[in-house]
Amino acid sequence: MLKLKYLFQHHDLAEMILKNWNYDPESLDMFQYYRISSNAVYPFRDQGEVRLLRFAPVEEKNQVNLSAELAFLRYLRTNHYGAMEAVPSQSETEIVEAHTPWGTYYASVFKRVPGSQLGSLDLNDSILYSYSQALGELHHLSRAFIPEQEEKRRWTYTDVLNWMQEILKGFPTETAALNEVKFLQTYFATLPMTQQNFGLIHYDFELDNVFYDEESQSCYAIDFDDSMYHWYAMDVERSLDSLREEIEPEQWEQKRELFLNGYWSKAGERYDLESMFPACRRFANLYGYVRVLRSASEQWLHEPEWMSGLRARLARIMKEKAEQFGHPI
Template sequence: MLKLKYLFDNRDLAEMILENWEYDLSSLKLFDYYRISSNAIYPFQYNGKTRLLRFSPVAERDKNNIIRELEFIRYLKSREYPVLSTVPSKDNKELVEVDTPWGKYFAVVFDRVAGIQLGEIEYTQEICRKHGEYLGKLHRLSSEYKPDKRLRWSYEDVLEWIEKELEDFPNEILAKQEAKMVRDYLSKIPKDDQNFGLIHYDFELDNIFYDQSADRLNIIDFDDAMYHWYAMDIERSLNNIISETSCEDYSMLRENFIMGYTQEFNVSDEMLLYMPMLRRFANLYGYTRVLVSAKETWDNEPRWMLDLRDKLMSIMEQDSMFFGKQIK
């Protein structure tokens, strides 16, 4: 997520950035439905069609990662995989760098996909199987993806970032120990074209929309994509299903998810056994992101920020539960 200082609603900034695209002036009222986490997202319309402006500070993002994210989205669309579409700017640019009074920002505009988020509908066994199927197809296409230029970052780059950021936190002894343990363990996991590639990393219910009229899922938010074992995406998806659905029979959901997945792409039993370890990577990464985001503090912080800090502290406690403990 972004540093807390970037989480304020700034509509002047959003409108200034949006001037690089065509838009309906009357639709700026949709800015009321903004959200900010890893990026700021402000909805608007052009010719009555809803679009989403996404922007983030240049200081918080790697330009190459954004370029490769958009390149991967274009590839998936060329293979008829249902992902969100980018909208070119007035200057026919997909990625725009904007100099503002609040600093420099990267910005992209996407068309809103059709459907309702999986988290907003009844998550049936059938939907779960479809959820797994679409992840399997994504991984099959990823295994065939051969970009010509520099790759998007990998789990190894993430670990380097974690270790570098933790240097600024001398008291985070367990987190540093966890980073070393995770790095050592991951170095021993087999890696080949069929189990390792570019993954979504955030293939969760709020990033997947069910279009009932077409009976298909539409996928958004590739912002966290990285090179990793495909089983990482499976672990993240199943973990999210546990936390966000009310189904009492998780074993049946898991079975249906894997069943749908293997209709499109294979995953070995051996790789599934690594998922608890992959969860340690995810917890460490999430912990460090929150740690860095919340580092700065200010006098007289607004109530929403104080409440957010309490929530983030709870998340960090959960993520760090197994730090430093033996990996089995």
């Protein structure tokens, strides 16, 4: 999540950055459908085709991670996996470092994937099975993925834990969160790490980041911005957690089994990944907490009403997450 000071619509900034790509000038009215979370995303058209401009301040992103994300996307698409496709800029680069009056930004443009977000659909068994197979296929391909340059690998779960530790050093009262980091560092160090169970994951393979195309009856994944090297169980647990919110309690066990069967049909030989779920939940809970803590740390006089409302919602989220610290695995 970006810092709160970046969570506002900025039409002029988006248009200035977009000039690094080709676009239909009359399509800029689509900017009204922007969204901002970990990045600012503005839709537009190029020769009538929908494209998505994604950008964030350089101080909020790691360029190595961005390059590694795009390399993984190229690998997936080469292997006929349904993933978003980057569009080269006019200078033939997939990442532009844009210098603007409002600061310097990393920006990329992506083609819109076909279909509809899973979160907007009635998740019948066929769609649910396709969703789970898409995750299984992603992990199957990840096992064979070799980065183009070793020094430009995506960051690992240990890098993320170290990042959280550094952030928390700036918040002396956050002892419970810091203890949670130390616990997870110790706990994950005891887990077996093999080519079968560990690799580059999506991390956010939730319903809003996967599209289902009725015509091809297949899924397309977007938003690999949070991907990292982790146990594959992390993706499975997060996907199930996202799914559970959409399923009636009396149907949950059947849908969960269906999802796991679909996943293993593509992921390969079964192993015990479910025993890792509790630790994965704690990792995701802590990571979300620290990101919100960092995002909301700065405060200003006379904040707009939307920001005050957002702060209140974030405070509730952080309280709920903090209640999970220290729970036994």
